[in-house]
Amino acid sequence: MELIPVILSGGVGSRLWPVSREAHPKPFMDLPGGQNLIQKTFLRASRLEGVVEVLTVTNRELLFKTEDEYGAVDAAKHSQGFILEPFGRNTAAAVAAAALQLEATHGPDVHMLVLAADHLIKDEKAFAAAVSGAVALASEGWLVTFGIQPTYPETGFGYIEAQKNAPLNGGLKVARFVEKPDLETAQGYVSAGNYYWNSGMFCFRVGTVLEELRKHAPDVVEAVIKTIEKSRVTSSEKYRCLTLDANAFAQVPDISIDYALMERSNKVATIPCDIGWSDIGSWNAVAELTSPDADGNRFEGEVLSHGSRNNYVNSEGRLTALVGVEDLLVIDTPDALMIAHKDHAQDVKHIVGQLKASGHTAHLLHRTVHRPWGTYTTLESGERFKIKRIVVKPKASLSLQMHHHRSEHWIVVSGMAVVVNDQQELMLNTNESTFIRAGHKHRLQNPGVIDLVMIEVQSGDYLGEDDIVRFEDNYGRVDTLVTAKS
Incomplete structure (x- = not known):
């Protein structure tokens, strides 16, 4: 029986600031052991029986960043597809788009397994058994x-309340979904024995979920269909990619799959499972991944x-x-330090809200920013100048571009660079440089097989990252609004 895992990777994870940010969200956070959450999710999904894509x-x-993370765990041997949203529109839109795409490419009888990219599951064997049971129920x-x-x-x-005395083939019929309770109510749920945490993972036959969505949330399905009709599909040797049209996608209702469908349908079942699941929803949950010392402290770093x-x-x-302190969370990054009491771990998201309200970019970007071609790190900035360290991946290149308000001086630290500078094309080796005047078209390319590392010194009246005019680009961004170095 064909199974297609659908990984939803759209959450920001504001409670895990300052490591999680909009341009580097929670699924990409490194965990003890080396792999991040999106890599773990991909590997766990791809190992399941019957997976065809x-x-x-x-x-x-986040496409190119996701592609890099998958590539680092040898994902090329697995068939892949992407649906690219211009902005978040909640999980009902994402599930509907995935189901419609899979119906078109694989037919209505294929089964889809919806997984969050930022959840951790420690018992992979138990997870596989639960999925097998879910597929059997979904086929019914x-x-x-x-x-x-x-x-x-x-x-x-x-929480999910399961009906008592209503067993199904390996599962239970769902009576209702319950919002986050207070402590006393939660204690009652645990004692009752027929309440389960809602993991946000689902399994259904594509034809069934589309039929139920058309019955209970027809406005979502119709809006997503109109979006797909106006969207662009591209294919390569690596994957098939559906890029959703922004104007049409903005008309899709912003609603979760729980509210749109799961709470309304009478065809909902649950598979009770104990799989070592965590949504890694706070720094307290992250801390549990590290072993404590004799004083109960958990440390990452020196x-x-x-x-x-x-x-x-x-x-x-x-x-x-640390000297004489207890029950603290201390999260240090190159450009932000967060200190919180463990009892207030859920309140970190309010700091992110303050950053957004003030226009501070620390909710959006790290000092090191990932781009399709590599990374750049802002080393220092001041009035009329900015210094960056640029790393370009082998065979990659920045767009052919121009700046109105700033000049740039490029110095090669290691590797080899091919530079277009106005009417010239230059080959630069280590310790060589070039100066690019404002208004000159320019491009940077790494023709080698190792990373190209450069220092860029910007100077001018305005150094904002939106001062970019693109003429050619390998990543389809000529007509897109930029928010970071191109």
């Missing part, structure tokens, strides 16, 4: 959820501690010292 729904600005016409056996009265999750207990420190870039 892995389809990822993500923001179009059920919309299947994965209910996590609660181990404590969690108030940060929604940390010294004296008289301190039950703290979590994530500080990879520099030495951090």
Whole structure:
């Protein structure tokens, strides 16, 4: 039986700021052990029995970053597809777009397994068994959820109430979905024995979910169909990509799949499971991935501690010292430091709200920014100047572009560069440089087989990243609005 995992990668993870940001969201956060959440999700999905393709729904600005992360875990041997959203429109739109795409490419009888890119599952064998049970139920016409056996009265999750005395083939019929409860209510749910955490994972036959969506959320389906009709499909040796039209997609209702469908349909079942699941929803959850020392402290990076207990420190870039403190979360990045009491881990998102309201870019970008061709790191900036370290991947190139308000001086640190500078094409080796005047067309390319590393010094009246006019681009961004170095 054909199975296609659909990975939804759209959340920002504001409670995990300052590591998680809009341009580097939660699924791309490195975890102890080396792999990040989106890599773990892809590998876990691709290993399931019957998988013929892995389809990822993500923001179009994250396509190349996602491709790099998949490539790092040898994902090329698996058939892949992408649906690229111009902006987030909640999970109903994403699921409907995926189902319509799969119906067109694989037919209505294929089964889709909806997974979040930013969840952690420790017991892969138990997960595979749960998926097998879900596929069996889905083949009978059920919309299947994965209910996590609660181990404590969690108030940060929604719950699934299963009908008592209504067993199905390996699962239970769902009575209702319950919003996040208060502590007393959550304790009652755990004691009752027929309530499960709502994991946000689903399995259904494509034809069934489209039929139910047309019945309970026809406005979502119709709007997504109109969007797909106006959207662009591209194919390559690596993957098939559906890029959704922004104007049409803006008309799709902004609603979750839970509200649009799962709470309205009478065909919903759940597979109770114990799979070591976590949504990694706060720094407290991240801390649990690191073993504690004798004082209950959990450290990532170089940390010294004296008289301190039950703290979590994530500080990879520099030495951090704790003296006489308890129950703190200390998260240090090159451009932002966050300190919170463990009891207020959920409130980190309010800092992100303040950053957005003030127009500060620390909610959006890190000091190091990933682009399709590589990365750039802002080393220093001031009035009328900015210094960056640019790394260009082998055989990659920036767009042919021009700036109205700034000049740039490029110095090769290592590797080899081919530079278009106005009417000239230059080959630059280590310790060689070129100066590009404002108004001159220019392009940077790495013709080699190792990374090209350069220092860029910008000077001018205006150094904003929107001062870019693109003429040619290998990544289809000539007509797109830029928010970062091209």
